[in-house]
Amino acid sequence: MNEAQDVQSVGIHFPPGIPDKVTAEVSRIAQMFMVDGESLRKITDHFVKELERGLSDQDSDISMNVTWATKYPTGYETGQYLTVDMGGTNLRVCNVVLTDEKGGYEITQSKFKLPKGLKTGTADELWAYIADRVADFLRDHNLDQGDEKLPLAFTFSYPITQDKIRHGVLQRWTKGFDIEGVEGHDVVAQLEAAFEERDVGVRIVALVNDTTGTLIASAYKDPEIKIGSIFGTGCNSAYMEKCGRVPKIADYKLPGDQNVAINTEYGAFDNSHKALPRCQFDLEVDRTSPRPGQQTYEKMVAGLYVGEIARLVLIHLHDTVGFLEGADLTRLRRLNSMESSCVSKMEEDGADTGSVMSETKAILSEQFGIEPTLQELRVCCLLGEIVCTRAARLYACGIAAICKKEGLKKGRVGVDGSTFEKLFRFKSRAAAALREILEWPDDEEDLVTFVQAEDGSGIGAALIAALSSEG
Known part of the structure; x- marks a missing residue:
C-alpha cells in the first residue's frame, strides 16, 4: 500500500x-x-x-x-539575547548570539522538563520555576553581566492579547495547563516580578509566540517561507498580514502596506x-x-x-x-x-x-x-x-x-514540532x-x-x- x-x-x-x-x-x-x-x-x-x-x-x-513583529529579517541582525521558551512539555533557556556573518548565529541552551504539578499549580509557582531556571542558566554559563541586564525574549506559546511587543494578556490556557491567577493578566509583568524578586539580571524586551518565532527564523534562512506552523503538542500557524487588512488595529493609524505578523x-x-x-x-x-x-x-x-x-x-x-x-x-x-x-x-x-x-x-x-x-x-x-x-x-x-x-x-x-x-x-x-x-x-x-x-x-x-x- x-x-x-x-x-x-x-x-x-x-x-x-x-x-x-x-x-x-x-x-x-x-x-x-x-x-x-x-x-x-x-x-x-x-x-x-x-x-x-x-x-x-x-x-x-x-x-x-x-504580535507586533513587523519585519522579516535581512540576515544581518546582530546582538546577544537570552530566550526562554515555555512550551507544553519543556522549558528551554538559550543564549543566542547573532553574528556578523549573514544568517549566522551561535546558540547555547539548556532544556528542563516541566514538573507535572506545575500545569495545575499556582501562578507564583510557575513564574518562580522559570526565574530560577534562568538564574541557574546565567550562573552555569557565566553570563551574569553585573549591573547590566541581558535582553531576554520570552516565547510564551499560549493565546495572548498584545498591544505592544513586550506586553501580553493571557486569554486562556491551552495544552493541558490550568493555572489560576494568570488568565486576564500581563504575563510579562508577572515573570518580570519573579526576576526582580530573585535579582536575576535580565529584562524582557519581546514577548513571542512560537509560531511567529518559527515564521521569522525560517524566513531568516529561506525567503520563500510564507507561513510558520507548529505541529507538536498543539497546532497553530502564523503569517505576515498587511496592517490595512486588520480592521481591529485601525485606531493605531499604521501604514496600510506595513507588515505585521498574525498569530492565528x-x-x-x-x-x-x-x-x-x-x-x-x-x-x-x-x-x-x-x-x-x-x-x-x-x-x-x-x-x-x-x-x-x-x-x-x-x-x-x-x-x-x-x-x-x-x-x-x-x-x-x-x-x-x-x-x-x-x-x-x-x-x-x-x-x-x-x-x-x-x-x-x-x-x-x-x-x-x-x-x-x-x-x-x-x-x-x-x-x-x-x-x-x-x-x-x-x-x-x-x-x-x-x-x-x-x-x-x-x-x-x-x-x-x-x-x-x-x-x-x-x-x-x-x-x-x-x-x-x-x-x-x-x-x-x-x-x-x-x-x-x-x-x-x-x-x-x-x-x-x-x-x-x-x-
Whole structure:
C-alpha cells in the first residue's frame, strides 16, 4: 500500500482470524474518521471566513492575535539575547548570539522538563520555576553581566492579547495547563516580578509566540517561507498580514502596506461546532480535557490528543465487541496514558506486511500489560493508521485556509514540532490533502510545500528581539 492508498481511499483488508463483529465495528470507525476531498474543501472555506472575522475582532472562534513583529529579517541582525521558551512539555533557556556573518548565529541552551504539578499549580509557582531556571542558566554559563541586564525574549506559546511587543494578556490556557491567577493578566509583568524578586539580571524586551518565532527564523534562512506552523503538542500557524487588512488595529493609524505578523491561534477553530466532523471519541477527549469546549480543532489533530483518541478507540472495541478479549486494560484505561509516538510506531509496524509487529507488541506489553495475538496486533496498527490519517488531512485545512485567504499560489511552510516529523507518513498525507483542497492540476508539482522549520523559540525569538530594538 503506497502513501496515497491508505484507509482514506481503499477498502480495509483484515487479517484472517479476526471475528466478524470486530471487523464490522472497525470498518464503522474507519468510516467515521474518513474525511474526503469535498469535506476538506468545505471545512477550509469555513476556516477562511473565521480567519477574516478574527482580523475584524468580530465574534470568531479564531482570535488572530496581532504580535507586533513587523519585519522579516535581512540576515544581518546582530546582538546577544537570552530566550526562554515555555512550551507544553519543556522549558528551554538559550543564549543566542547573532553574528556578523549573514544568517549566522551561535546558540547555547539548556532544556528542563516541566514538573507535572506545575500545569495545575499556582501562578507564583510557575513564574518562580522559570526565574530560577534562568538564574541557574546565567550562573552555569557565566553570563551574569553585573549591573547590566541581558535582553531576554520570552516565547510564551499560549493565546495572548498584545498591544505592544513586550506586553501580553493571557486569554486562556491551552495544552493541558490550568493555572489560576494568570488568565486576564500581563504575563510579562508577572515573570518580570519573579526576576526582580530573585535579582536575576535580565529584562524582557519581546514577548513571542512560537509560531511567529518559527515564521521569522525560517524566513531568516529561506525567503520563500510564507507561513510558520507548529505541529507538536498543539497546532497553530502564523503569517505576515498587511496592517490595512486588520480592521481591529485601525485606531493605531499604521501604514496600510506595513507588515505585521498574525498569530492565528487557530487551534480554537470551530469551537462553535459548525464545520468539523467530530465523532464520539472527539467528544470524549473534549469532555475529559482541562478546558471542555475549547481548542476543538487542536483536539482533533495535535500530538497531545492523537494517542488519547487511539486509546479511546481500543477501549471501545474491547468493551463493545470483545477485541483484546481476556486482556486486563487497567493501565490502558488511565487518562492520557497512550502517547502519539505509540500510535505512530503501531502504524509503522503495520505498513510492513512482513512485520511480526514487534514494536507494537512491546508497547502494549511493557506499557499496558496487554499480550495481543498477531491478528489483534494488526488491527491495532490499522487503528493507528485510521486516527493519524484523519489528523494529517485536517491539519492541511488550516494551511490551505491561509493560502486561500492570502491568495498564496506558491511558497513554503516552515513547520516546527517533533510530532510533524515523527508521526508516520504525516507529512506526505498533509501534502496530499493540501493538493486536494487547493485542486492543483495533476501535472503540476506541489506549489506550497512543507519544510522543517528553523528554531523559532530560540533563533526566531532572538531575531524578533533584535528587530524590535531597531524601532
